[in-house]
Amino acid sequence: CEKPDARPLRQRLLVVANRLPVSAVRRGEDSWSLEMSAGGLVSALLGVKEFEARWIGWAGVNVPDEVGQKSLTKALAEKRCIPVFLDEEIVHQYYNGYCNNILWPLFHYLGLPQEDRLATTRSFQSQFAAYKKANQMFADVVHQHYEEGDVVWCHDYHLMFLPKCLKEYNNSMKVGWFLHTPFPSSEIHRTLPSRSDLLRSVLAADLVGFHTYDYARHFVSACTRILGLEGTPEGVEDQGRLTRVAAFPIGIDSDRFIRALELPQVQDHIKELKERFAGRKVMLGVDRLDMIKGIPQKILAFEKFLEENSHWRDKVVLLQIAVPTRTDVPEYQKLTSQVHEIVGRINGRFGTLTAVPIHHLDRSLDFHALCALYAVTDVALVTSLRDGMNLVSYEFVACQDSKKGVLILSEAFCILKFAGAAQSLGAGAILVNPWNITEVADSIRQALTMLPEEREKRHQHNFEHVTTHTAQEWAETFVSELNDTVIEAQIRTRQ
Ligand code: ADQ
Numbered sequence: 404c405e406k407p408d409a410r411p412l413r414q415r416l417l418v419v420a421n422r423l424p425v426s427a428v429r430r431g432e433d434s435w436s437l438e439m440s441a442g443g444l445v446s447a448l449l450g451v452k453e454f455e456a457r458w459i460g461w462a463g464v465n466v467p468d469e470v471g472q473k474s475l476t477k478a479l480a481e482k483r484c485i486p487v488f489l490d491e492e493i494v495h496q497y498y499n500g501y502c503n504n505i506l507w508p509l510f511h512y513l514g515l516p517q518e519d520r521l522a523t524t525r526s527f528q529s530q531f532a533a534y535k536k537a538n539q540m541f542a543d544v545v546h547q548h549y550e551e552g553d554v555v556w557c558h559d560y561h562l563m564f565l566p567k568c569l570k571e572y573n574n575s576m577k578v579g580w581f582l583h584t585p586f587p588s589s590e591i592h593r594t595l596p597s598r599s600d601l602l603r604s605v606l607a608a609d610l611v612g613f614h615t616y617d618y619a620r621h622f623v624s625a626c627t628r629i630l631g632l633e634g635t636p637e638g639v640e641d642q643g644r645l646t647r648v649a650a651f652p653i654g655i656d657s658d659r660f661i662r663a664l665e666l667p668q669v670q671d672h673i674k675e676l677k678e679r680f681a682g683r684k685v686m687l688g689v690d691r692l693d694m695i696k697g698i699p700q701k702i703l704a705f706e707k708f709l710e711e712n713s714h715w716r717d718k719v720v721l722l723q724i725a726v727p728t729r730t731d732v733p734e735y736q737k738l739t740s741q742v743h744e745i746v747g748r749i750n751g752r753f754g755t756l757t758a759v760p761i762h763h764l765d766r767s768l769d770f771h772a773l774c775a776l777y778a779v780t781d782v783a784l785v786t787s788l789r790d791g792m793n794l795v796s797y798e799f800v801a802c803q804d805s806k807k808g809v810l811i812l813s814e815a816f817c818i819l820k821f822a823g824a825a826q827s828l829g830a831g832a833i834l835v836n837p838w839n840i841t842e843v844a845d846s847i848r849q850a851l852t853m854l855p856e857e858r859e860k861r862h863q864h865n866f867e868h869v870t871t872h873t874a875q876e877w878a879e880t881f882v883s884e885l886n887d888t889v890i891e892a893q894i895r896t897r898q
Contacts, residue, residue: 415553416454416882419545421498421561423460423484424448433474437482453879454554458484459544461498465491487544489537496533498561503729505530505595506560510584511695511789515594531597535564542568549576554882557608559583567604579885580608581651584791586618589625602626605646606639609892610885612651614792619650645895647888651881652827653792654872660801661870663774672775680779683758684719684851687780689773689795690787692725692765694734697786697813697837698742702761704786704843706749709760712848716753719851720760721784722776726767739765777802782850786837787813796828800865807862809850813837827872831865 425437448456462479466472472488479486489497504516505527542565545555557565557580566578592598602625605611613619623634633640638648663669676685686705690696705721725742729735742763750759768776777783783799796812814834833846 413453413455414882414886415550416456417459417545417548417553417555418448418456418558419459419541419555419562419565420558421460421502423458423462423479423486425462425479425482425484427462427464427475427479427486429464429466429471433470435475435478437478448874448878452875454882456483457548458482459541459548460484460487461489461494462486465489465494485544485548487541489540493533493537493540496530497537499729499732500530501534502561503732506563507584509591509595510560510587512585512587512591513694527596538562538564539568541565542572545569546572549573553577554579554885556581556882556885563601564604566606566608570607577885577889578608579610579612579881580605581612581881582618582622582791583614583653585615585789586613586622586625588621589628592621592625593629598625598629602630606632606641608646610647610649610881610888611638612649612881614650614652616650618791619648623648645892647884649884651877651884652872653794653877654874655794655797655801655869656874657797657801657870658873660774660777660798661804663771664778664802666771669771669775669778672772673778676775676779680720682718684781685779686719686721686782686784686847687776687799688721688723688725688784688786689768689776689798690723690725690785691728692735692739692742693728694738695787695789696725697788698723698725699738699745700788700837700840701784701786701843702742702745702749704840705761705784705847706745706752707840707844708847709749709753711844715848715851716760717755717758720758720762722780723761723763724768724773724776725763725765727765773798774802778806781806781808782811782847783808784811784843784847785813786811786835786843788837796832797869800828800831800862800869803862804866807855807858809833809853809858809861810865811835811843811846811850827868828865831861831863831868 425439428436428438430436462475466475466488467490476486509515541562546569549555554577555569557578559582562580566580569576569578586592595601606626611622613622623639626632626639627634635645637645639646688698688701690698692698702721702723709716723746727739746761746763749761753760777799780799780803783796785793785796787793790813796810799808799810810828810832812828812832812834814836833850835843835846837843
């Protein structure tokens with residue numbers, strides 16, 4: 404049994420992400436309740452067992468006083484989490500401002516904010532200054548806790564400045580950076596005023612990873628076109644130093660979902676849901692309520708399907724679970740109202756006194772309830788307009804080994820990429836252009852009437868993919884590639 408401060412046998416992995424995998428709520432001056440938070444990265448890293456992982460990040464709460472900071476640090480240490488304390492102003496400018504108002508929409512091809520939005524949220528320059536300051540604060544905490552031999556893995560668009568800050572502290576630190584969103588075409592990235600600073604900082608990492616080859620290719624071409632550097636099959640070269648750039652498609656901890664289906668409470672849930680929706684096919688959408696997830700487009704396609712297939716109206720139900728996010732941002736509030744309005748209209752149009760075609764929930768579900776829902780679903784609808792990868796499609800497949808339901812998935816074209824998962828689950832899913840409501844409506848009919856043999860064949864393909872390309876495999880591949888990259892660079896320097 405390992406002593407708390409003994410050196411672990413496994414390699415230490417410092418996972419640095421904007422948010423810790425727990426949210427802290429203050430119960431008293433020095434008492435805290437800690438809750439696991441939902442989200443793609445959290446789900447993926449929960450399954451990693453190969454490394455001695457520690458998390459470094461913000462706990463999602465403003466703690467201005469020293470007593471609170473000390474007690475929270477102590478409570479989080481038990482969960483192997485190390486907090487970065489950000490004050491309200493920094494959070495507003497760095498997180499709400501630069502990350503969510505500038506980088507998130509830009510990386511999902513929604514463009515830079517318009518003048519009026521910028522005016523209400525302070526200037527671009529001050530948001531960028533706060534972004535750099537926040538990244539430096541993350542670097543300070545990493546530096547305090549770093550031990551020789553550790554691997555530092557920085558995550559996502561919130562921390563593009565971090566690799567540079569870390570290397571300034573210690574050039575021999577092994578630093579990897581992974582982006583969970585798409586990286587856009589260089590034509591989009593070049594519109595960003597801070598485009599060069601961000602690229603140069605990311606290039607300070609030893610290894611840079613993306614979900615798909617296209618995102619990696621976009622990054623390399625941004626470096627060649629904007630910075631004038633040389634792109635090679637290995638990555639990007641700058642004055643003899645190579646930054647390795649590669650694709651590492653994420654997966655899920657599929658065993659966790661498969662095992663959960665055996666639990667009595669999940670079986671009870673499944674039974675209840677089957678009784679509740681007896682005689683109707685169940686269609687399911689599970690998304691954060693974000694413009695990139697294409698929720699209005701999905702619901703409009705379902706309406707079109709009901710319009711054109713009247714005999715299905717009392718035989719199918721769409722369950723749309725949408726977790727509210729960024730609820731203080733006007734665009735997100737507008738999206739919520741828009742979705743509610745469409746759902747209300749469709750239920751008014753096609754509902755009866757005893758049943759409605761759409762059940763829309765504005766909330767998160769606990770893990771067991773989510774597994775039960777996935778298991779009873781006949782057709783899952785993932786219609787992201789853009790998405791780094793989309794784990795919901797993987798989770799659905801993992802829970803479908805007895806039902807063998809159909810996955811309708813936003814497609815990947817040769818030039819335009821939609822949900823990254825389409826490139827991995829392509830052969831098993833029905834691929835659709837989420838903007839084409841007629842096509843999505845047709846795919847719903849195709850899915851609901853698909854013959855069992857075809858469903859089985861498609862499911863087998865998906866299931867094999869999801870259970871072999873897991874979160875563990877993703878993290879282990881990334882970290883071992885990072886270790887190898889650093890060793891190769893040392894050999895090259897010696898030669
Ligand atoms: P997200 O945008 O959060 O992640 P996604 O990949 O779909 O998107 O993961 C969402 C996670 O939250 C899933 O594990 C899902 O189960 C959970 N979740 C969603 N809605 C829920 C609900 N109503 N109740 C409970 N749980 C819910 C970002 C990128 C993605 C990328 C991931 C991982 O935007 O493109 O795939 O990171 O890299």
